[in-house]
Amino acid sequence: MTDVAYYPGCSLHGTSREFDESLRAVAADLGIGLAEIRDWSCCGASSGHTTDHLLGVALPARNLALAEAQGFDTVLAPCAACYNRLSAARLAIATEDGLAERMPDLLDRPFSNSVVVHNAVELLRDAAATIEQKVAVATAPNRLKGVKLAAYYGCLLVRPVEVCGYDDPEQPTSMDDVIKACGADAVDWDMKVECCGGAFSVSRTASVLRLGRAIIENARSHGAEAIIVACPLCHSNLDLRQKAMARRGEEPMPILFVTQMVGLALGLAPVDLGMSRHFVDTAPFIARLVQQATERAAAEKLAEEEAAAKAAARAEKQKVGA
Amino acid sequence: MSVPTSTLAADVLEATGINAATCYQCGKCSAGCPMASESDLRPHNVMRLVMQDRRKDALADQSIWLCLTCETCTARCPNGCDPARVIDVVREMSIETGAADMPRTIAAFHRAFLQQIRTNGRLHEMGMVIEYKLRSGDLIKDANNVPALVARGKLSLLPDRIEGIAELKRIFEKCGVTP
Numbered sequence: 001m002t003d004v005a006y007y008p009g010c011s012l013h014g015t016s017r018e019f020d021e022s023l024r025a026v027a028a029d030l031g032i033g034l035a036e037i038r039d040w041s042c043c044g045a046s047s048g049h050t051t052d053h054l055l056g057v058a059l060p061a062r063n064l065a066l067a068e069a070q071g072f073d074t075v076l077a078p079c080a081a082c083y084n085r086l087s088a089a090r091l092a093i094a095t096e097d098g099l100a101e102r103m104p105d106l107l108d109r110p111f112s113n114s115v116v117v118h119n120a121v122e123l124l125r126d127a128a129a130t131i132e133q134k135v136a137v138a139t140a141p142n143r144l145k146g147v148k149l150a151a152y153y154g155c156l157l158v159r160p161v162e163v164c165g166y167d168d169p170e171q172p173t174s175m176d177d178v179i180k181a182c183g184a185d186a187v188d189w190d191m192k193v194e195c196c197g198g199a200f201s202v203s204r205t206a207s208v209l210r211l212g213r214a215i216i217e218n219a220r221s222h223g224a225e226a227i228i229v230a231c232p233l234c235h236s237n238l239d240l241r242q243k244a245m246a247r248r249g250e251e252p253m254p255i256l257f258v259t260q261m262v263g264l265a266l267g268l269a270p271v272d273l274g275m276s277r278h279f280v281d282t283a284p285f286i287a288r289l290v291q292q293a294t295e296r297a298a299a300e301k302l303a304e305e306e307a308a309a310k311a312a313a314r315a316e317k318q319k320v321g322a
Numbered sequence: 323m324s325v326p327t328s329t330l331a332a333d334v335l336e337a338t339g340i341n342a343a344t345c346y347q348c349g350k351c352s353a354g355c356p357m358a359s360e361s362d363l364r365p366h367n368v369m370r371l372v373m374q375d376r377r378k379d380a381l382a383d384q385s386i387w388l389c390l391t392c393e394t395c396t397a398r399c400p401n402g403c404d405p406a407r408v409i410d411v412v413r414e415m416s417i418e419t420g421a422a423d424m425p426r427t428i429a430a431f432h433r434a435f436l437q438q439i440r441t442n443g444r445l446h447e448m449g450m451v452i453e454y455k456l457r458s459g460d461l462i463k464d465a466n467n468v469p470a471l472v473a474r475g476k477l478s479l480l481p482d483r484i485e486g487i488a489e490l491k492r493i494f495e496k497c498g499v500t501p
Contacts, residue, residue: 010444010445010447011445013444013482014445014446014447014476014477014478015447015471015476015477016476017475017476039443039484039485039486040444040484041439041443041444041484041486041489041490042438042439042443042444042445044436044439045435045445046390046391047431047432047435047436048436048439049391049410050391050410050413050432051414051417051432051436051499051501052414052497052498052499053410053411053414054497055436055493055494055497055499058493058496058497059439059493062489062490062493105496106493106496106497107489107493108489108492109489154392155390155391155392155393155394158397159392159393159394159396159397160393160396160397160406161397169397170397170398193394194356194394195356195390195392195394197356197390198390198391198392199390199431200390200428202431202451202454202464203425203427203428203430203431203454203458204388204425204427204428205463205464207357207360207388211356240467276474277474277475277476278474279470279474
């Protein structure tokens with residue numbers, strides 16, 4: 001299988017290192033080759049296009065041009081913000097008058113806008129059958145079986161529709177499908193595509209706390225034991241900011257990257273998935289998963305043995321009767 | 323600030339291809355807006371001001387800077403009006419004409435962010451936060467999170483500068499953006 005051009009973006013090299021670590025671990029386990037784009041630069045995120053439309057196109061376009069020059073036809077951008085900006089630039093250049101012609105001069109590089117952009121959820125959804133199969137044949141009991149998880153998409157994975165378009169903007173199901181492939185239960189809840197406050201994490205924390213609290217409370221009230229995300233902004237707004245949200249008597253809600261969840265289902269070690277980098281301690285959650293899985297495996301084994309013993313007794317009786 | 327010769331609606335139409343008059347003010351955009359409760363102008367109000375050529379009211383209001391660009395308004399608009407893009411372009415006009423009343427913390431964040439990209443090609447979060455604090459004057463907030471971020475390997479002390487940094491500087495120059 002040929003390698004996919006990997007655009008980690010700034011967050012996966014910084015505050016969301018665990019997203020990078022878990023993605024690399026899971027891709028290796030699933031046999032997906034990732035080749036980091038050489039000398040990639042920041043996509044500009046919301047600061048770029050909020051300040052200047054052309055800058056908001058040019059910054060991501062440089063990376064698409066690099067991927068092209070390095071011989072790739074597909075870019076994987078796991079960060080939802082990067083995915084969104086790269087895809088939006090690609091669409092703007094394809095549809096806005098005169099933009100494509102300006103690019104080579106603006107970037108000082110040849111550019112034919114030929115690379116397609118995928119996010120991590122798409123990659124894992126497309127690998128769902130492989131994940132399911134690997135989980136089924138694993139010798140260790142699946143730690144995620146029957147665990148209730150809330151798939152949280154936020155904004156940048158699904159909107160705008162013309163830019164993303166890989167899933168429904170109001171009722172997306174791709175991440176739910178990945179959750180199911182891991183053997184877990186995807187809970188039905190209300191705030192799948194609500195905004196977490198995105199880039200206001202630093203500059204307007206009070207808004208982020210208000211939005212994040214509503215998301216966590218809704219997931220909890222629908223029975224979720226953890227929230228699954230695919231965006232570094234969503235992760236830090238829900239994980240780091242949960243300290244300030246904590247209310248008396250409420251259990252902390254673990255926030256996992258979708259790649260970390262798949263890694264747990266595939267039986268990878270939590271430390272290799274960067275689970276210890278979170279602010280909401282994931283150790284009690286994982287310990288509970290391991291305990292549940294062990295108990296379930298023991299109960300299944302016991303039931304199997306009992307069934308076998310009964311069958312043997314019945315066979316014996318029949319022999320005697322004959 | 324130069325005196326505009328065309329209407330705001332015409333300028334928005336030229337910049338985006340969106341005809342603000344197609345908005346029939348149903349308010350569905352604002353019903354789903356996560357920042358509606360904190361904003362004086364909600365998405366359908368911005369559309370109305372554009373339609374009525376109330377340039378100053380639209381460009382000088384803080385609310386346009388409270389938009390998270392989450393695109394919920396645009397996704398839900400039953401008439402394809404794209405309020406998110408309209409707000410985006412109104413923000414750009416507001417910077418260009420000097421009418422912008424961007425909350426200091428948000429302005430400081432965007433400038434600090436873009437400055438990092440122009441200098442290093444990639445966001446150096448530690449450098450960005452320090453610059454943000456100097457620009458915003460918001461020195462105390464989040465300082466207590468720094469040790470925990472460093473302990474978790476989430477904040478590197480040194481920037482990661484790309485080889486093609488001259489390309490980035492040129493892109494900023496050609497776009498006319500000086501953070």
